[in-house]
Amino acid sequence: MKSVMPDMQPMNQTVQETPVFQVLTEDQIEQIYFSALEVLERVGSRVHHDEALELFRSSGDAVVGDDKRVRVTTSLVERALKSYPRKITLKGRNGVRSVALQKDHVYFGTGSDLPFTYDRKTGERRRTQYKDIVDAARIVDYLPNFDFFMSHGIVGDAPNPLTYDRHQFMAMLEGCTKPYVVTSVDGEGLEDLWKMACLFQGGENEFRLNPMFVAYIEPISPLTNDRTAVEKLLFAAEKGIPAMYTPCPSSGATAPATIAGMLVQSLAETLLAIALCYLKRPGMPLIMGGVTTVMDMRTTTYSYGAPEMALASAANTDISKWLNLIMFSTGGCSDAKVLDEQAAIESTLSNLTAFLSGANLVHDVGYIDSGVNASLESLVMNNEIIGMVRQVGKGIKTDEAHLALKVIDEVGPGGEFVTHDHTYEHWKEWFLPKLMDRSDWETWNAEGAKTMLDRVNDETQRILDEHEPQPIDDNTRKELKKIIDDADKRHSK
Amino acid sequence: MAVDLGQMAELLIAGKVDDVEKMTEQAIDDGMDPSDILQKGLIAGMDVVGQRFKACDMFIPEVLRSAKAMGAGMKQLRPKLVASGAKMAGTMVIGTVKGDLHDIGKNLVGMMFEGAGFQVVNLGIDLDTQVFVDAVKEHKPELLGMSALLTTTMPKMGEVINALKEAGVRDQVKVMVGGAPVTEEFAKEIGADIYGANAASSVDKAKEVLEA
Numbered sequence: 001m002k003s004v005m006p007d008m009q010p011m012n013q014t015v016q017e018t019p020v021f022q023v024l025t026e027d028q029i030e031q032i033y034f035s036a037l038e039v040l041e042r043v044g045s046r047v048h049h050d051e052a053l054e055l056f057r058s059s060g061d062a063v064v065g066d067d068k069r070v071r072v073t074t075s076l077v078e079r080a081l082k083s084y085p086r087k088i089t090l091k092g093r094n095g096v097r098s099v100a101l102q103k104d105h106v107y108f109g110t111g112s113d114l115p116f117t118y119d120r121k122t123g124e125r126r127r128t129q130y131k132d133i134v135d136a137a138r139i140v141d142y143l144p145n146f147d148f149f150m151s152h153g154i155v156g157d158a159p160n161p162l163t164y165d166r167h168q169f170m171a172m173l174e175g176c177t178k179p180y181v182v183t184s185v186d187g188e189g190l191e192d193l194w195k196m197a198c199l200f201q202g203g204e205n206e207f208r209l210n211p212m213f214v215a216y217i218e219p220i221s222p223l224t225n226d227r228t229a230v231e232k233l234l235f236a237a238e239k240g241i242p243a244m245y246t247p248c249p250s251s252g253a254t255a256p257a258t259i260a261g262m263l264v265q266s267l268a269e270t271l272l273a274i275a276l277c278y279l280k281r282p283g284m285p286l287i288m289g290g291v292t293t294v295m296d297m298r299t300t301t302y303s304y305g306a307p308e309m310a311l312a313s314a315a316n317t318d319i320s321k322w323l324n325l326i327m328f329s330t331g332g333c334s335d336a337k338v339l340d341e342q343a344a345i346e347s348t349l350s351n352l353t354a355f356l357s358g359a360n361l362v363h364d365v366g367y368i369d370s371g372v373n374a375s376l377e378s379l380v381m382n383n384e385i386i387g388m389v390r391q392v393g394k395g396i397k398t399d400e401a402h403l404a405l406k407v408i409d410e411v412g413p414g415g416e417f418v419t420h421d422h423t424y425e426h427w428k429e430w431f432l433p434k435l436m437d438r439s440d441w442e443t444w445n446a447e448g449a450k451t452m453l454d455r456v457n458d459e460t461q462r463i464l465d466e467h468e469p470q471p472i473d474d475n476t477r478k479e480l481k482k483i484i485d486d487a488d489k490r491h492s493k
Numbered sequence: 494m495a496v497d498l499g500q501m502a503e504l505l506i507a508g509k510v511d512d513v514e515k516m517t518e519q520a521i522d523d524g525m526d527p528s529d530i531l532q533k534g535l536i537a538g539m540d541v542v543g544q545r546f547k548a549c550d551m552f553i554p555e556v557l558r559s560a561k562a563m564g565a566g567m568k569q570l571r572p573k574l575v576a577s578g579a580k581m582a583g584t585m586v587i588g589t590v591k592g593d594l595h596d597i598g599k600n601l602v603g604m605m606f607e608g609a610g611f612q613v614v615n616l617g618i619d620l621d622t623q624v625f626v627d628a629v630k631e632h633k634p635e636l637l638g639m640s641a642l643l644t645t646t647m648p649k650m651g652e653v654i655n656a657l658k659e660a661g662v663r664d665q666v667k668v669m670v671g672g673a674p675v676t677e678e679f680a681k682e683i684g685a686d687i688y689g690a691n692a693a694s695s696v697d698k699a700k701e702v703l704e705a
């Protein structure tokens with residue numbers, strides 16, 4: 001092999017090419033972990049589900065109190081922890097295995113179920129409808145920096161609150177071909193969504209190899225597990241459906257006011273599910289989660305823009321990596337009532353920290369109004385933010401070509417680099433802004449003096465006008481409709 | 494030495510729950526006028542808390558500690574006030590509707606009303622319509638508060654209002670609703686009397702309606 005004499009020979013050095021971002025040391029993670037185990041042994045967690053209680057009772061590794069409080073041994077938790085897969089690859093209905101959930105692979109997506117939509121035509125907040133979900137789905141299908149889709153809004157015009165999840169999933173399927181994270185009403189709802197997904201993936205076993213979605217499930221902080229949540233969890237375990245059990249504590253209200261305390265409590269909530277799913281079916285693809293934030297002490301708002309949310313989420317990701325669990329985290333969201341400067345600032349901070357921490361699924365991108373209001377424009381703006389964040393994450397390469405000694409030598413003092421081959425080759429490694437304006441004053445005025453918001457609005461409209469996702473074939477559509485109709489019939493009685 | 498009601502107000506502002514309770518007891522034992530204890534001690538303190546909260550000099554954890562102190566004082570004082578026929582805030586029943594497990598917002602509202610001197614009966618979450626109706630019959634509250642955080646459970650609040658009508662008790666009570674997807678417009682639609690966007694503002698609104 002012909003060897004090229006390098007400009008400089010590095011010796012025995014570790015080359016760090018990406019930014020290092022860790023908010024907890026290993027010792028701190030251990031402190032939090034052991035504290036969480038202590039919570040499970042001493043305090044326990046309440047479980048409102050008979051089968052789950054029976055699983056714990058008969059395990060010999062848990063004590064179930066009269067008040068349905070379950071206390072679990074560390075031995076069970078640690079056996080369970082070893083059983084979870086470290087990699088889950090999701091395949092969209094476009095047939096692409098595009099989301100490889102494994103250490104330090106970061107994917108961005110929307111949140112779900114926003115009751116209101118900011119209507120850009122009228123400037124009003126109105127209730128979200130089926131069509132809004134399809135529109136959000138189309139936008140996410142188009143935007144390159146979004147990797148997965150949650151419903152963004154809730155289908156407010158569904159015929160029955162008990163089956164709205166099937167209609168919502170249909171809207172998601174129509175508009176977006178990327179993998180999903182789905183919310184469901186109960187176990188039966190999740191089963192229907194899973195059946196709908198299996199139509200695309202070629203059956204139950206194929207779905208296990210190529211899951212199309214992750215099921216979103218939550219405990220009730222502090223330390224409570226309601227019937228429907230556990231029902232979904234056990235169904236997911238049984239069928240091998242990837243699922244997350246994501247605590248949503250608000251520091252100072254439903255969790256301690258210290259971040260460490262909130263992390264301890266939410267880890268205990270997670271570990272309970274870790275133990276339970278293991279008892280049901282070892283190895284089911286369970287994902288760790290957490291929307292860990294503070295309650296604003298002036299307004300009582302559950303904050304989606306607080307720096308504490310960004311920090312606590314990054315800490316949770318540190319913990320997840322240490323536990324070898326895949327992490328579902330939060331970013332790109334805001335407490336701002338409309339898409340404005342506040343939304344941009346808050347979204348940027350949480351996107352950046354989520355990315356640098358190496359969370360795997362970063363959700364709630366595009367939420368405004370503290371998880372109450374949907375904005376399609378926010379999705380478009382966040383696409384640009386994530387692009388910039390990913391650029392930072394690429395870090396700095398310091399190999400021979402990138403150190404560019406030869407080029408510096410060739411150009412020499414007083415020369416220019418613009419027309420050099422090296423530039424021609426390498427400038428494309430940069431982030432190419434799509435919505436950020438870097439023009440001069442004159443040009444900017446000549447082009448209509450548009451603000452970021454104007455450009456975001458234009459781009460949103462353009463995508464809605466132009467982007468058509470790959471359609472669903474008629475046969476599949478019929479079968480999907482049948483599942484939905486059956487559910488509506490069952491629940492109309 | 495007679496109880497210093499000004500000091501009692503200060504302790505309440507400082508959120509000293511036990512001290513306020515003890516002091517109220519002491520004041521009652523000393524034979525002070527219950528109305529005076531309420532007005533010059535407890536309410537005087539809470540008024541300052543309210544003003545400071547609005548001026549952003551006090552925050553929720555402090556306000557709700559003071560509210561707790563108010564509640565502790567009222568527990569002692571209420572029987573005396575009833576006996577003397579003095580004017581005071583009444584009872585509020587509050588709960589989250591069927592199918593809905595969101596808890597904390599409703600609890601904070603309850604605590605805030607406790608701070609306003611109400612006797613608060615917190616029924617819990619995921620409540621059947623009948624539970625609300627029965628509670629109205631049993632406690633005869635001035636206020637019924639319902640919380641719904643889901644668009645899918647919001648309609649239950651309308652069902653409760655209809656059930657109150659059917660039970661013939663709708664006129665006995667002012668109905669107040671709240672929760673993230675609930676709006677003023679929706680509250681009107683289902684025939685509620687008050688919409689509360691957050692814990693603090695709903696107290697003001699309720700007082701206005703009850704005093705009207």
Ligand code: B12
Pocket residue numbers: 112113114115154183184185216217218219220221222247248250254295299300301302369370371372587592593594595596597598599601602637638639640641642643644645669670671672673674688689690691692693695
């Ligand atoms: C925390 C949270 C949870 C926690 C609740 C834990 C607990 N202990 O309460 C958990 C994880 C359990 C949860 C579960 C679910 N949630 Co949730 N949740 C939230 C979240 C993020 C914050 C709520 C909160 O605690 N706010 C802080 C408190 C202090 O404020 P608050 O509740 O709004 O109350 C204030 C006011 O609203 C008002 N108020 C409230 N009630 C009342 C009553 C009266 C009488 C008055 C006057 C005023 C009043 O005063 C309060 C104090 O200031 C909201 C988003 C949001 N911003 O609302 C979603 C949200 C409400 N949830 C949502 C959803 C979809 C769900 C789930 C269905 C998810 C799922 N598919 O599993 C489940 C439903 C479970 C069930 N059956 O109820 C949606 C609702 C969408 C919709 N359909 O309308 C929201 C909007 C988020 C979203 N976009 O997805 N959730």
